[in-house]
Structure formats: structure tokens, C-alpha cells
Amino acid sequence: MHARTIIQKTLRVPRGTAASGDGAAVARQMDAVLAGVGFKATRELLEHVSGMEPGAAIDLATDVVGAVRALVGDQAEHNAYFLDFPRGVPDTVEFWVSCLRAAFAAANAEGLIDPRPAGLLDLPRYGRYQHTYAELLAAHDELVGSLADRVTVVRLGGTLGEETEALYRALAESVTPLGEADLGLLAELADVCGDVEPAAVPVRENRAVLNAARLAAGRPLLAVDTVVDVLRTACQASGGDVTLAEPTRFRGFTRRERRVLLAALDGVVAGDEGKLGDVARFARRFKRLGERLHPHDYPRFPGAGAVFAVARGERTARSLAGRAEAAFAAHDVAGAAAVLTAAPGMLLRSLDRLLRQANVAEQDTVLDAAEGVLGSVSGRVLCSVREHLVNRVETDTTRVFTTRSRRAWVTEDTRPPLPRTALTRACALIDAELTARLPRHERLMVDPAVLDVALPLSGKASEDGFAVLPRGSRGRVDGEVLRFFTYWRQSRVRTDFDLSALLLDARFRFLGHVSWTRYQDGGAVYSGDLTEAPDGATEFIDIPLGGVDATYVVPQVDIYSGEGFDEVAESMFGWMTRDHDQAGAPFEARTVRTRSDLRGTGRVALPIVFARDDDGAWTATWLHLYLSGQPSFNRVETNHAGTAVLARGLLRRDYLTVGYLVDLMRAAGTEVTTWEPGTPTDEPVTFLGIHEPEHLPEGSEVITLDRLNRLIPA
The missing domain is CATH 3.40.50 (Rossmann fold)
Structure with missing residues (x-):
């Protein structure tokens, strides 16, 4: 495990093991560079670097500086299209005309017969940097320091081995699902820390990642108690999707691996044939897995054979969910609740539906059943259900759905309200259970x-980055000017991302926008359109917090053409704040408040919303969402109505914090x-x-x- 990964995840620097020496000069230089990008080394860290042999001290300092600069996005040169941005940004149409005139002048000078361009992209001055990054820096005064500038502390940790093991345990033992980046990191750490036994691995996806590493190392699988656990392990071992959101193309397994996987399936079913009910949900994938495991070659694992017989339709196995649905169909709410008590988490997740369909007498039966299983439900599910219930206190006309892949859509809410007495009792039951489980701090x-900050009930409701908060979290925005930015670097083909901002009034009605089609509106200013990024490109938008007319500012990143967010070499979104008189370049690392990766599968990204309250104070609410959009030519003008409805629904939602x-x-x-x-x-x-x-x-x-x-x- 590289030290830079540890630093970026924990802001702790692994302790060097080199010989002693005089690294004081290196420590001073490191401290100065860190201050320039908004970080500060603790006294212990500076003393540690000072006591190292100079060569080793330089290596460690290089890791520290490189890690924190990448953390806030300072590893790239953030050039702006207009040299003097945010000053000197021209009128949009006037700029287009100037580009057209320049194209005609150049064509006439070369003696072209028909110099007419097909569009903006054919204009030599449009969409490509017309100056170097060094020229941009020379055109701007140096940033004036402010007491409000961010200062983030970097600390000295244990040895690289100790920090690696601590990070491995933290990820493996997480009580909430990890995001994509952390799942990938856990897989790397599982190969390095294979001999370390976590205290517990409550999340099944994490367990499958560890089991895939154990399978490769010839070790027994860990805590497999459903057939789906084995399916997840096979998916991870095949380089597929451990979350099962996407199908996996299974690789060939060795005879030893086939025996381990089949034995695990057999052990699950031998203990309870009711576990076969989970097969139907993923029947097609189990069939494909069976083709790779050859269960007919292993008659000593009859339970595994039964799994694939169900998958092929040769045997029936009624699932618990199927039995509950039959009870619902018969209008037997009490019966459905009784069936679901065998799956406590499913019962709690079905509580809203049960209470909606129950009569007065059945409501107490449902809540009694829920009370009886609360102790068997994970804290994450309890918190999730509690958050759901608090949003059922008041009715709304719209309902917002978000998926694990961070997609979102809005639909009409046709659900009847929940009975107030039942809702109050359900919330009280969950509160009491959570209180009993909370750790005791003196x-x-x-x-x-x-x-x-919203409780991080899932890492999939966030992105990797610096000071990134879970979806629904609110944070104060200080300063006189808000500047947000997006950066991307294409991998193979020309890729055009467009940063834009939707401006809404207090009732979420459209006021205007800034984008490549409108450089200035309502006080907001756009830095200029870049249409390709072989070496990286950055676009900015400035919002003077005291001079913008909007109540809500909704940044979005639209893919106009080229690669997706999950296909480009790099893509990020971030925001910074500063005072009017601070000057500085468009991007100054020590003014960056947050920076998040953009790695979703949609074609329009909605990372955050900025809102102004009645007193004029601004807050930021994280969204971490992606809209499907169009394959190409996405623009803020074409999706502003849906985005406004989505922003309204999410900002009016109450999150468990x-x-x-x-x-x-x-x-x-x-x-x-x-x-x-x-x-x-x-x-x-x-x-x-x-x-x-x-x-x-x-x-x-x-x-x-x-x-x-x-x-x-x-």
C-alpha cells in the first residue's frame, strides 16, 4: 500500500523507518508548500521529518505534498479560457461574432474559396486555450491571504504497516456499504492484509470482497450464510460487480476454487433449505455460474446441486418475499407481517406498506411484530427506516427516488398518509432501540x-474526494464570492464537458442560467467554453453571494459529447470561497472547501445545491446525483424543469443527521x-x-x- 493513499484517506502520514539524520531544511520546505495549498503539518510530523536522513525526508515530504495537492485537485494546471476571468468576460454573442470574424480573416488570408464554418467547433479561436497556464498566472495578482482561508491539519501516524492494517480494518468492519472507490481499495488491501482477521464484517458486499481474496489464497470463506453471498464472491473473483447491480461474465475457476464455492453453497442449503428461496431472484446468474462450477462433477455437495436445479427451473423454491406477497394479495396484513418476522430487516423496510394497508386493529399487530424483531435489525436499517418515517409526517405531491448508482427521478406521490398514532409509536420504538445500542461516551x-451532516448510511450516497459529505448534508458557505469548477481529462476521444448553473427563485421557479450559451446572468459569470481536454480542461463559475438574484443556485456538469464521467481519465467538481479583494488565480488550492470525483453513469451530474435563507446566509446541500440525459448535446436549458423539481424534492426532504x-x-x-x-x-x-x-x-x-x-x- 502506497503512503499517498493512506494520507489521502486519513490525513495521517505513515511514519518513516529510514536512518536518522538532519532533515530540518526539508521539513521547513514541506511546511511552506503545505501552507500554500491550505494544509498544516503538526509539530510531531515536522519533528519526525527533521530527524530523518535528507534523502528519505525528501521522499516522505514528496509523498505528503503530492497526496494533499491531489486531494484538493491541485495536481492539475487549472487554466481558464478567458485570461482575466472573472473580469473581462465578454458578451456571449459578441464573443461568437469575434471568433467568426477571426476565422473569416484567417481563411481570406489563406485564399480559401468557401471559408464558412459548419459551427462553433470549427472556429479556430473557439473552445481551445488561447494562452498558456503561465500566461494566466502572470495576468493575475497574487492571492492575498485571509483568516477565512482553509487550514487542514496533517498528522503523523504509525508505521506504513500499522496504518495499512488500520485502514483495512476500518473498511472491512464498516457497518455501512462502501462506495465504489472504497470497495476497490478494500480489494487491494485484502490482498495485502490477508492474514489480518477483522473483528466482524457486517456488510455482505465487503464480506464478498474479502472472500474473493481468501478464495484466491486457498483459505476458507468467511461467514457465508446465504446463497447470494457465494454469488457475490464469484462475481468479485471474476472481476465483476459485487453489488449485483450489473451482470458478471464469470471466469473459469480452478478445481480447488470450484470445490470451495460448491461446498459453501452446500453448507448454506444443508442448514436450511428455505435458503433456496433466494435463488429465483438471480436465477439467470446462478445458471451462468453453474456452467463454470460443474456441480454434476461433485455429487457430495447435493445442496449445491439443488441451488442450480432451482436456477434451471427443475425445482421450485418459494421465497419468503413470495409468501409475503401472497398474504398481501389476500389482504391479510397481519399474515404478511407474521411471514416477514423471519426476515427482520425486510419487515422493517416494509413497515410503511404494512401500516398503509392495515386497519386499526392490524396496526397494533404490525407494530408488535416490528417491536419483537427490532433487536435483530442492523443499526443502518433502523436509521434508514427512521429517516423514511420522518418524511411521512407531512404529505407532499412529489416523491424522489435515488438508486445505489446515484441516479434520480421524481414521480407523483400517491401514497395515503400514515396514521399519526402508528407513526409516532414506530418512531419511538426505533429511537429507543438505537439509544440502547449507542456507544457510551463520558x-x-x-x-x-x-x-x-447526514448520517452516512451508504458510501454509495457520496463520492470520493476532500471534505465531501453524504447526500443531504448541509454546510455553511462563508465568504463574499463562491466559485465552483469542474475539471476533466479525456482518455481516448475528444470530450466536451460543460459546467453550468441553474438559477431558481424561492419557489424553485426558473430565473436564468449561466453556461456556454450565456456567459453572464443575474450576477453569475462563466469562465468560457472548452470543448476538448487531451491535457485536461477546467471551467469555472463565479457567484457573488451578495449580488446574485437567485435563492437557489444548482451547478450541473453536462456531457455535450465524448466520454462519460466513468470513462474519462479524470473528472472532478469542487468549490472555493474568497473575498472580493483577495485576487489570485482562478484556482487557488487553499481556498478550496471541497473537491469530489465525478464517476457516475449518467450524462448530467448534479453534485450540490447552494441555497440562500431569509437572512441572506448561504448553505450548501450535497446531492451526488446523475441524470440519464441524452447521449450527446446535453444543455442546462433542456433539463432545467426536471432539475428544479428534483432539487425542490431533495431540499425539502428531512435527512437523519x-x-x-x-x-x-x-x-x-x-x-x-x-x-x-x-x-x-x-x-x-x-x-x-x-x-x-x-x-x-x-x-x-x-x-x-x-x-x-x-x-x-x-
Whole structure:
């Protein structure tokens, strides 16, 4: 595992093991460079680098600086199309005419008979940088430092081996599903840390990743208790989709691997033939897997043979969900609840449907059944259901759906309201169960900024990056100017991403937009259109927070042509804030507040929404969503109505936040104090915040963004 990965995931620098020496000069240089990109090394880290042999110190400092610069997007040269942006941006049509005139002048000078261009892309001045990055920097005054500029602390950690093992355990033992990047990282770590036994692996996708590594190493599989666990393992071992969202082309397995997988299937079914009911959901994939495992060659595994017999339709196995659906069809709500008690998580997820269809007498029966299984339901599911229920208190005309692949759509909400008494009792039951499971902290010190962060119930509701929050999280936006940006670098073919911003009023009605078709609107300014990115391209939009007319600003990144977000070599979105008099280049790393990857499968990305309240204060709400869009030529003008409805639905939704769990802890007797910069404390505390502050007492426990899922009870 490379040290840069550890630093980017944890902001902890693995301790070097080189010989002692005088690395003081390297430490000073590293500290100066870190300050320039908004980071600060702790005293312990600087002393460690100072005590290293100079060559080793340089290697370590290079890793630290390279990791944090990439974290905020500073590994690329962020050039803007217009040299003086945000000043000197011309009128859109006037600029197009100037490009057309220049094209005609050049054509006439070369003696062309028919110089007429087919479109903007044929104009030599359009869509391609007309100046170098060095010329851009020379045209801008140096950034003036501000007390409001971001300063993020980088700390000294343990050895590379210790930090690698700690990261492996944190990912493997996560109580919530990981995002795509973290699943890939877990697979790498599983190969490196194969001898490390996690305390528990509650998420089945994580378990399959570990089992694929164990299969390759000839070790027994870990905690397989459903036939789908074996299917996931085979998918991961074949380089396919462990989440089962997409079909996998299975590879050939060795005889040893076939025996291990078939034995695992046999063990699951031998313990409970009811487990065969899960096969029908993925019958086609089990059939394909059977073709690779040759179960007929292994008659000593009759349970495995039964799995593939069900998949081929030679044997029937009624699933628990099928039995519940039969009860629903017979209008037997109590019977459906009784069936679902065998699957506690499914019962809780079906609670809304059960209560909607129950009569007054059946409502108590349903809630009694739910109360009886609460202790067997994971904390993540309890939190998810609690969030769902709080959004059923008030009825709405629209309903927003989001998928695990971060797609979203809106439809009419035709569900009748839930009975208020049943809703109140259900919420109270879940609150009591979660309170009983929450870890006990004697003293909890909380950064107020973390209270509005949505609980990370799934890593798939977020993106990889720096200071990225889960979907629904809200954060304050300080400063006089908001500047957001997108950067992409194409892989194989010419690719044109377009950054734009939708401007909406307080009722989410269209006010205007800025994009490649309108460089300025309502105070917002666009940096200019770039239509290819062989070496990378960046587009910016400036929003003067005190001078824009809109109540909501919805940034979006549209793919006009070329590769998708998950196909380009690099793609990212981020935002920064600064004061009017700070000057500086369009991109200044120490003003970057957040930076997230763009890796979805849609053709339109909606990373975030900025909103202004009645007092004029601005907040950012993370969305992490993708719209299908069109294969090509996506523009903000063509999707503004749907985007406005989607933004309205998501911003009006109540998310379960860190503040909810803090309130439960406080009610259970935990001493909760508010942290402010410079808050003195002499005794060890549990600190809960966005980033770890300096000078916490020794023995303190720290829970920050990379560890927030530890708050969710198992």
C-alpha cells in the first residue's frame, strides 16, 4: 500500500523507518508548500521529518505534498479560457461574432474559396486555450491571504504497516456499504492484509470482497450464510460487480476454487433449505455460474446441486418475499407481517406498506411484530427506516427516488398518509432501540458544523474526494464570492464537458442560467467554453453571494459529447470561497472547501445545491446525483424543469443527521459540550467534528468525516 493513499484517506502520514539524520531544511520546505495549498503539518510530523536522513525526508515530504495537492485537485494546471476571468468576460454573442470574424480573416488570408464554418467547433479561436497556464498566472495578482482561508491539519501516524492494517480494518468492519472507490481499495488491501482477521464484517458486499481474496489464497470463506453471498464472491473473483447491480461474465475457476464455492453453497442449503428461496431472484446468474462450477462433477455437495436445479427451473423454491406477497394479495396484513418476522430487516423496510394497508386493529399487530424483531435489525436499517418515517409526517405531491448508482427521478406521490398514532409509536420504538445500542461516551465534544451532516448510511450516497459529505448534508458557505469548477481529462476521444448553473427563485421557479450559451446572468459569470481536454480542461463559475438574484443556485456538469464521467481519465467538481479583494488565480488550492470525483453513469451530474435563507446566509446541500440525459448535446436549458423539481424534492426532504444521534446520546445521559476553536479542555474527550483539531488531550477519541459511520450502531 502506497503512503499517498493512506494520507489521502486519513490525513495521517505513515511514519518513516529510514536512518536518522538532519532533515530540518526539508521539513521547513514541506511546511511552506503545505501552507500554500491550505494544509498544516503538526509539530510531531515536522519533528519526525527533521530527524530523518535528507534523502528519505525528501521522499516522505514528496509523498505528503503530492497526496494533499491531489486531494484538493491541485495536481492539475487549472487554466481558464478567458485570461482575466472573472473580469473581462465578454458578451456571449459578441464573443461568437469575434471568433467568426477571426476565422473569416484567417481563411481570406489563406485564399480559401468557401471559408464558412459548419459551427462553433470549427472556429479556430473557439473552445481551445488561447494562452498558456503561465500566461494566466502572470495576468493575475497574487492571492492575498485571509483568516477565512482553509487550514487542514496533517498528522503523523504509525508505521506504513500499522496504518495499512488500520485502514483495512476500518473498511472491512464498516457497518455501512462502501462506495465504489472504497470497495476497490478494500480489494487491494485484502490482498495485502490477508492474514489480518477483522473483528466482524457486517456488510455482505465487503464480506464478498474479502472472500474473493481468501478464495484466491486457498483459505476458507468467511461467514457465508446465504446463497447470494457465494454469488457475490464469484462475481468479485471474476472481476465483476459485487453489488449485483450489473451482470458478471464469470471466469473459469480452478478445481480447488470450484470445490470451495460448491461446498459453501452446500453448507448454506444443508442448514436450511428455505435458503433456496433466494435463488429465483438471480436465477439467470446462478445458471451462468453453474456452467463454470460443474456441480454434476461433485455429487457430495447435493445442496449445491439443488441451488442450480432451482436456477434451471427443475425445482421450485418459494421465497419468503413470495409468501409475503401472497398474504398481501389476500389482504391479510397481519399474515404478511407474521411471514416477514423471519426476515427482520425486510419487515422493517416494509413497515410503511404494512401500516398503509392495515386497519386499526392490524396496526397494533404490525407494530408488535416490528417491536419483537427490532433487536435483530442492523443499526443502518433502523436509521434508514427512521429517516423514511420522518418524511411521512407531512404529505407532499412529489416523491424522489435515488438508486445505489446515484441516479434520480421524481414521480407523483400517491401514497395515503400514515396514521399519526402508528407513526409516532414506530418512531419511538426505533429511537429507543438505537439509544440502547449507542456507544457510551463520558464526555462528548461536538463541532457544531457536523450536526447537519447526514448520517452516512451508504458510501454509495457520496463520492470520493476532500471534505465531501453524504447526500443531504448541509454546510455553511462563508465568504463574499463562491466559485465552483469542474475539471476533466479525456482518455481516448475528444470530450466536451460543460459546467453550468441553474438559477431558481424561492419557489424553485426558473430565473436564468449561466453556461456556454450565456456567459453572464443575474450576477453569475462563466469562465468560457472548452470543448476538448487531451491535457485536461477546467471551467469555472463565479457567484457573488451578495449580488446574485437567485435563492437557489444548482451547478450541473453536462456531457455535450465524448466520454462519460466513468470513462474519462479524470473528472472532478469542487468549490472555493474568497473575498472580493483577495485576487489570485482562478484556482487557488487553499481556498478550496471541497473537491469530489465525478464517476457516475449518467450524462448530467448534479453534485450540490447552494441555497440562500431569509437572512441572506448561504448553505450548501450535497446531492451526488446523475441524470440519464441524452447521449450527446446535453444543455442546462433542456433539463432545467426536471432539475428544479428534483432539487425542490431533495431540499425539502428531512435527512437523519449526526445531530439526531447526538440528541439521543444527550437524552441517555452523555455530557455533550460544544467545541469552538481554542476551546480549552484538560481531560480526554470524544471529539466529533469535520476535521480533527489540534491539541486535544492525550487519550481522546476522535470521530471525523472518515469515521462518521462508526456512530451508527451495529
